[in-house]
Amino acid sequence: MEETIKEYKEKGITDADIKTLHTHSGSDVGVFRRLAQRRLFNEPFAYLFNKAKFLGNDFYVDRRVYIPNSETEQMVEALFKEIKNGDTVVDVGCGSGAIAVSIKLRVPQVTVFGVELDPTALEVARHNADFFKAKVQFVESLYVDDLGISAPEYVIADLPYGDKDHLLDTNNEQEIPHLPPVSFWHPAGSLAAYQELIASILKKKWKTVLFFETGKVEKEQVAKIIPPGLQWEYVQTTPNYSFTKIHFS
Numbered sequence: 001m002e003e004t005i006k007e008y009k010e011k012g013i014t015d016a017d018i019k020t021l022h023t024h025s026g027s028d029v030g031v032f033r034r035l036a037q038r039r040l041f042n043e044p045f046a047y048l049f050n051k052a053k054f055l056g057n058d059f060y061v062d063r064r065v066y067i068p069n070s071e072t073e074q075m076v077e078a079l080f081k082e083i084k085n086g087d088t089v090v091d092v093g094c095g096s097g098a099i100a101v102s103i104k105l106r107v108p109q110v111t112v113f114g115v116e117l118d119p120t121a122l123e124v125a126r127h128n129a130d131f132f133k134a135k136v137q138f139v140e141s142l143y144v145d146d147l148g149i150s151a152p153e154y155v156i157a158d159l160p161y162g163d164k165d166h167l168l169d170t171n172n173e174q175e176i177p178h179l180p181p182v183s184f185w186h187p188a189g190s191l192a193a194y195q196e197l198i199a200s201i202l203k204k205k206w207k208t209v210l211f212f213e214t215g216k217v218e219k220e221q222v223a224k225i226i227p228p229g230l231q232w233e234y235v236q237t238t239p240n241y242s243f244t245k246i247h248f249s
Contacts, residue, residue: 001022001027001029001032004029004032004033004036005018005022005032008033008036008040011040012040013036013039013040017039018036020045021035021036021039021048024048024049035048041178042172042174042175042177042178043175043178044067044172044175044178044179046061046067047061047062047063047067047178050062052067052068052096052098053070054068054070054072054073054098054099054102055073055076055098055102055106057098057101057102057105057132059096059097059098059101059128060096060124060127060128060131061096061124062124063178063179063180064118064120064121064123064124064180065095065096065121065124065125065180065183066095066096066179066180066183066184067096067179068095068096068098068099069158069168069170069171070170071168071169071170071213071215071240071241072099072158072213074237074238074241074243075156075158075211075212075213075243076099076102076103076156078211078235078237078243079103079154079156079211080103080106080107082154082209083103083107083110083153083154084107084110085107085109085110086109086110087107087110087111087152087153087154088110088111088112088113088149088150088152088153088154089103089110089111089112089113089152089153089154089155089156090112090113090114090115090144090147090149090152090154090155090156091103091112091113091114091115091155091156091157092115092143092144092155092156092157092159092197093115093116093117093157093158093159093160093183093193094114094115094116094121094122094125094138095116095121095124095125095158095183096121096124096125096128097114097124097125097126097128097129097136097138098128099114099156099158100112100113100114100125100129100134100136100138101125101128101129101132101134101136103156104129104134104135104136105132105134111137111152112134112135112136112137113136113137113138113139113147113149113152114129114136114137114138114139115138115139115140115141115143115144115146115147116138116139116140116141117140117141117142117182118180118182119140121180121183122138122140125138126138142200143196143197143200143201144197144200144201144204144206145200145203151204151205151206151207151208152206152208153208153209154208154209154210154211155197155201155206155208155209155210155211156210156211156212157194157197157210157211157212157213158212158213159186159193159194159197159212159213160182160183160184160185160186160193161186161190161191161193161194161213161214161215161217163185163189163190166190166215166216166217167216168215168216168240168241169240190217190221191214191217191221191222191224191225194212194214194225195225197210197212198210198225198226198227198246201248202227202248206248207248207249208248209245209246209247209248210245210246210248211243211244211245212243212244212246213242213243214234214242214243214244215240215241215242216240216241216242217242219234219236219242222234222244226246230246230247230248231246231247231249232244232245232246232247233245
């Protein structure tokens, strides 16, 4: 193992990454080499180990889904302070299901829907819901267009937003090419996905509250996508993180 570790250090893998890989592979040189070779290409550890922690739980992830960011927990915790038993919550762009499943685990008497554009991502979300025995209803939908339900009390979304100048602290620009293209940046530009989600909700004529992650995007930029007449709030929890709330009424 020592010679193998030396080999991959010389190839450029950091001491910290070597330690993580060694801990995971133990004394199995073959496993270490396979993981180290993938890491050379900047593949995220979450994909190497098929695991990402969110709100204290380890969720299964692979290349079909975006890797949940720890910063997003702040938005979900804010939602927890508002929802009550009997409410319905829709997680738009649910990916791995981390948000939807976490909501159901924390508040079991809430009805939770997870909607997702990519059917392969829904496979991962359903796997996680089954593992945690969380009764989340998953629907393949473009935003909320294809969701045939009455207005939920809350909608929550962590959709592709931002750009290279607004990466969260837990994002690694070198790892981005490994993420599903539909999960990261919208080709129409920053906040375009949220603009389309807002239009989708307005088309439904829902009276609901939308929570959406805005990260490091400035309030002035967010203001440009809010239609006139809607009450909204930009919530900055730390210097490097924000989410936004819109009240549809």
